[in-house]
Amino acid sequence: MPTLVTGAAGFIGAYVLRALAARGEAVVGLDSYNDYYDPQLKRDRVAALCADADIRRLDLCDRDGLAALFDEIAPARVIHLAAQAGVRYSLQNPHAYVDSNLVGFVNLLELCRHRGVEHLVYASSSSVYGDSAAPPFSEDQRVDQPRSLYAATKVANELMAHTYAQLYGLRATGLRFFTVYGPWGRPDMAPLIFSRAVLAGRAIEVFNHGRMRRDFTHIDDIVAGVLGGFDHPPEETPPHRVFNLGNHTPVELEDFIAVIERAVGRDAQKVYREMQPGDMVETMADTRRAHAAFGFEPSTPIATGLPPVVDWCREYFGDRA
Template identity: 80%
Template sequence: MTDTDTAPILVTGAAGFIGAHVCRALRARGAAVIGLDNYNDYYEPQLKRDRVAALCPDVDIRALDLCDRDGLAALFDEVRPTRVIHLAAQAGVRYSLTHPHAYVDSNLAGFVNVLELCRHRGVQHLVYASSSSVYGDSATPPFSEDQRIDQPRSLYAATKAANELMAHTYAHLYGLHATGLRFFTVYGPWGRPDMAPLLFSRAVLAGRPIDVFNHGRMRRDFTFIDDIVNGVLGALDHPPVDAAPPAVPHRVFNLGNHTPVELERFIAVIESAAGTPAQKVYKPMQPGDMIETMADTSHAHAAFGFEPATSIEVGLPQVVDWCRRYFGRNA
């Protein structure tokens, strides 16, 4: 498939895990892409640089922070994008317990800056990252976009729910076409080192113990990166249509595997791929975590054919193999 829009697609968070994979997929289908990333030290910036070099070395990624309003405006004026994929954010549930201002700056103030520039620079479609964490305590599995999201369990989740409200407001007031994507525990090669797939894989390979929270009684809807990228591009290609009020051109979709996995099974697959047993240290539930996530993806399937195809038995060995190659014996 080729991309017929000649204006570059602007991807924020382009050096991030999902962002770099999305940039690679866009380039593979012929799209012009410009990225931005602030290369912050939430985790090792060198991993981000290595990720870009491996996945999308031909993409021009500018070192820029979302809170730099003048710099962001200058980039929009230079690139003149008609489509924006906004993936930049301060991630992590647990980090939000100790560094709240980072989330206010990036996820709230930064998102307003992106919305304002999309509004004033004539962007035709904004696709932005939300999160499965928005469901919090007010929804029950399987999580559907029709369920309430007004009882978040962390500040991170609250900022992502706020993003959805803000995008809806801009769609209502200014006709900005926007699509929010609620990602469910994305994993794969070149993933985030603070998330369980890499944390557990590296520890098992190196013979270090792993912390198993809530004594292993957790279920997660682990979603492989290739499936997520297909969903992002599908959403990008199918913007909301104009409709008579009170409808607004804003939609939100779950992107998950719709098959929750027991944490113990997840660990067992890593053990098998690593060829060694895990040293498990069972601990109580962490503040802010959710016991179970499960995506109802019927809306995304109906809108743009989203159909995740990768089981953990296929995806996790790829993570373990990548950890061996990238981190070496002492993963």
């Protein structure tokens, strides 16, 4: 009975799938390979990180196709990382978020419930904290004032999972990711946008005039946290828990850019802009709950983790940087 990993061609998904396979787990992946960003990057990512993996092309909104997959492989556990991501894109295409993050999530919950899945681990986001919490963000703080539709869908996921845990005993673990970065990362996020622009000598847009702080978390630390949550299913009643997975050390945006500048060997051309709708000024994870539950202890500072991202951008994108 394998583990099903959704979003397996995505940034976090491909690394998680590789880590599970490396420790001998039977794994089947699922991904729609949508065109939110270049699907070729997703194919190349899979080829580089988990070339031998069994990854099925399927959309979460395809209820019949998803049911057929569950019938075929009978997964014992599910790591659900598929979602329509991106705060700013949710302002342009809200229906994509409703379809993937709400309809798709309910489809998955129903199959987990009816097919006896032992443990569902699913991706949430630091975006859920919105305007109602103050850093450091603790899982006990309110999440009822999201700043974007994307964040609202992630809050909804947590509420849905809690309901299924309470009504049906479905064991579920939600993981709030804090700004994940690393080689093979998402091209719509600041680490790759800034690295590629500085490499190419293009200007970068720095929002809120640089007065922003982010809890940048390296992919290796995130994978360790996903596996930690996966290996420690909740035992309480109802069997649902939520954990922050962040570096718990926020970095000034200007300092983050400075690391990229040193790695590239040239200064960035900065164009300062006003705050963008939906963005948060600061994120900072309180990770004590994850540490107590499964020993989560992120260990990668940006000075160590970011230069390899620049090197990967230089190698992968080349003249397309």
